[in-house]
Amino acid sequence: MAETIETLFAQAVEQQNAGNVAAAIALYRRILTVENRYAVVHANLGAALMAMSDARGAVTSYRRALALDPDRADTTNNLGNALHALGRTEEAERCFRDLLDRSPENATAHNNLGLVLLATDRAEEAVAAFEQAVALMPESPDAHANLGNARKRLGDAEGAAASYRRALAIAPTHSGALNSLAALYHEQGRIEMAMTALETALKRDPASRMALRNLAGIYEEQGRIGRARACFGRLAALEPDNAYWTVRREGLFPYVMGDRADIARRRERFESVLDGLAARGVRFDPAGPSQGTLKPSFNLPYHGENDLGIKRKLAALIDIPAEPPEPRPASERPRVGFVVSPRHEGIFLKFMGGIVAGLSRDRVDPFVICGRTGRDRLAGDLPDTEIRAFESDLPSLVAGIRDAAPDILYYFEVGTDQLNYTLPFFALAPVQCASWGFPVTTGIPAVTHFVSSTLLEPEDAAGHYGETLVTLPTLPTHYRRPVLDGEPDRQALGLPDDRNLYLCPQNLAKFHPDFDESIAGILRRDAKGTVVLVTHRRPHITGILKRRFRHTIPDVAHRITWLPQQPPEKFLGVIRCADVMLDTYPFGGGNTTYEALALGTPVVTLPATYMRGRVTVGCYRRIGVMDCVADSPATYVDIAVALGTDRAARAAVSAKILAANDRLYEDDEALRALEDFFSGAQAGGGRRSKAPRGAP
Template identity: 25%
Template structure:
């Protein structure tokens, strides 16, 4: 009965049955696993974590329970418990490389204060050295365990500390490459550039887990749509498994489209068989299987782009395809790859369809007379040293409401920041869950100002806000990942709301909040200039010139 309710997704009823079962007997491990899943679905996190911990006490050798506990504790800001659980798992599974990675490389998804960032960076730096020293790849068992470990995790959260990651990424990238090389020695040898016969086209491959509606790859449809078909043949390899209408677009724009989910060997064999001239990973660092593949040599030239805007550190990735508008002068110092600055923002982003306004603020329990500041980034993009900015804006704009859309993890920090100047954060901060895309766009259309994050700015979210003519306040950071919105506004030709520092950021946000006429002027100018930003063909011409240049260099070598 419990399992039937579970498979039907009747979580509350399933919980009641599982609890009855556990009163009678200790239950097998699957009961704890399923029960925890029910709590997770209902967002009952304390019950979820308690159930996993009870299961681990009774069944300490079930690695599913350990893995979920560690990952979700970190995800929910409970970093010390996550690290304690990772240490415990590493003792229970001394030969499982997954838990060695978690023991040494776990960093928070969100930080309480600035000092914590430094502490965990030092911990990661030391942990990476220890991990590298202790990684043994002598036996087949060790080789397979290491391969499985890097196939379950990436070091995604490291780059949200707003520092130059090139050295740490190189160390980690070399470790990944070493693990891949020992498991697939046939796929790490250099590949010579296939000869280009007269009337032949240059074969370009794009491989991603995310060839569906996803912020890190949506821009790629533009590169493919405006491709010069007389010179290039396009191969796409979709290694994920959530096909949707965007997947159909990728298929339509490809000469050859391969959907090979969750099978590293099969997709690698297909890429080798296709004898590509250039292989491009739109993003590396979010999906573990992509990181594994990128640690191999599957084409003579391999590139990554800014779907995940951080250097890979991999010795097998030759070029980083970036944007001339986003990169600072010294940008090459941030990359292990050779940096290529493509024209404009480097990508051809399709103009989003924006529906008419069919909802009101009251549909989202937002007051009509409020000045709504949209804060729509993931919590890990918000660093604690900038929390005071919200309180300062609220101090000067009494009608301000800051609308956060991605959970309540920031709530305790904001409470402290507002209290520091005698304000109650609950009077100003609103946390909404917006599951539907239509509602997300409605919130953009109903808001007054978009507040960009420092050090890691919005990408997809900013482009959609621009399509909604929502004024953007931004401050460009030191690294490309903190300069997306800055580059979009420059290309749009509406630069009045780009600030030089935190003080100016607050002033612009306050002026936009208090001066509806100026706000309307900015929105109007944005609406008139969309064609400058969206569906840009200049960057595609620049990209294809680079492809031809790289191939000719190899042909003449």
């Protein structure tokens, strides 16, 4: 090198080592305008470009370096990593295998190959590659942690834990191993151990973003909102220019609500934060560093308020440029993709399995989109339906759905997890529908329709939705009738024999403060009454609601019996043993209502303002039995006590339900109504023309 180039090169390296990557890139490019035959300059430029997330530019620079010096093993590894970052996994794998053919002892290449194999769902091969890596570099915590991840993917939890612990023995502050070990404990339900692992990680590295974020997630899941807020507050302090953490902190809502004033205060504060960010022009990129796509709190709909405004404001902050699919010739049969979230296969099959299986293939071409882990469960119940399974990460799902070329995407749920909230933003089909799997508007502009029913919606329902509201003439499900095996015994189920049992088996998030007085009214009126609730799988959350009851209804709180969660076969027995089932308001039951009405157990309901509190009345309208439908909290208590204390009255209502309930199960009218809607929606191309009530 000439002296001037040597000086520039030294300056570039100094800038790169100091973290001034943009300055280093400018210097490397300045050198290359003078002389471009130095492999090391191209290689260093590639590394600098990768640090700036420019993987394409890095690939070009690495290839130029290797053209000049093909034996640069580190550059070959870097090229493979850049190709992997671009999703060009076949090229990346070929790169690492070519290097290993020349240099089989290259531990880094074995490790990088393992990462590609793991990303392409070849966990067994990945384990072999990582085992080679740790054999060649036994003191590498990264290699041990990666081996743990591959073993975990294979279902070898014990082997995974051993690998994570080995990584931590080498590097006690290794955040990846600590977080992965915590995630493993979390999946195993060993919550305290997961929290301990993350808290340990933070003691060793108080600025670990990953540990803070994961710990905040566990605290939120556990209902420990104050602790979750503290974690997000620490992240906001570490990254004061990143508004993501502020939104996450202020968007936390307790699983069990306090009182109405607390609900209003929290919602107003969150909406104020969203308004402030919008005024500043803040947008969130799901691919950005230390971010994830925002989603509304799962607990928001339980407040009983109109969520459309908040949801629209949040969606407006998410910067996912939609790429509408290429126009396709209209086909006689709309191609409809049903999107199923990972671990939600069971509830999807209960409500929608019969729909997918029963749609006329002469009119609709249905297929199911799911994560790889759910494929077998869905294929077993839907043997004649095309199942497209992908890795449960956003890029894989987006690419896979685009490749499937749907005319219509039907999201049974939008907002119950990160994936099913984020996917609709990409506008992967001309028509995108949400439905009552999560019975509330999405607020997402790219979701064109919300599929509901005239039986569920009040007259002014259109104002509750950002989507075109589609009100089918029947309920939009083909629910399989539950069957009780044998006659249950109260004592065997842990229920008292000599009490009038009012069962309310809803998840505890549905217990709005307004509902406390209805529980109290029933118990005060019926001296022999016992209200039976089901504990949450997280004892802390059950404890919060118990404390609220002791505060709001102290005279009768001791007459609430708490039943542990039951397996499905026993749960139907619990419903059968109940004298009356209580439907919560303003967010009521769905699945439990179908189960209760199949057995003839009366469900007392007070229809709410929004559809999420109107499923039970929709079922009653479908079968023409309105005896259990109240029009006020006072009549709710009246109906419940009358049925709970009068066996003859209860038997008469039960007989009416049993005589008419066939109309709720395996309802073929729903198939024909959805076929009509899909055909009409395809012809409309996703236009948001308001459909008349009772028609698509």
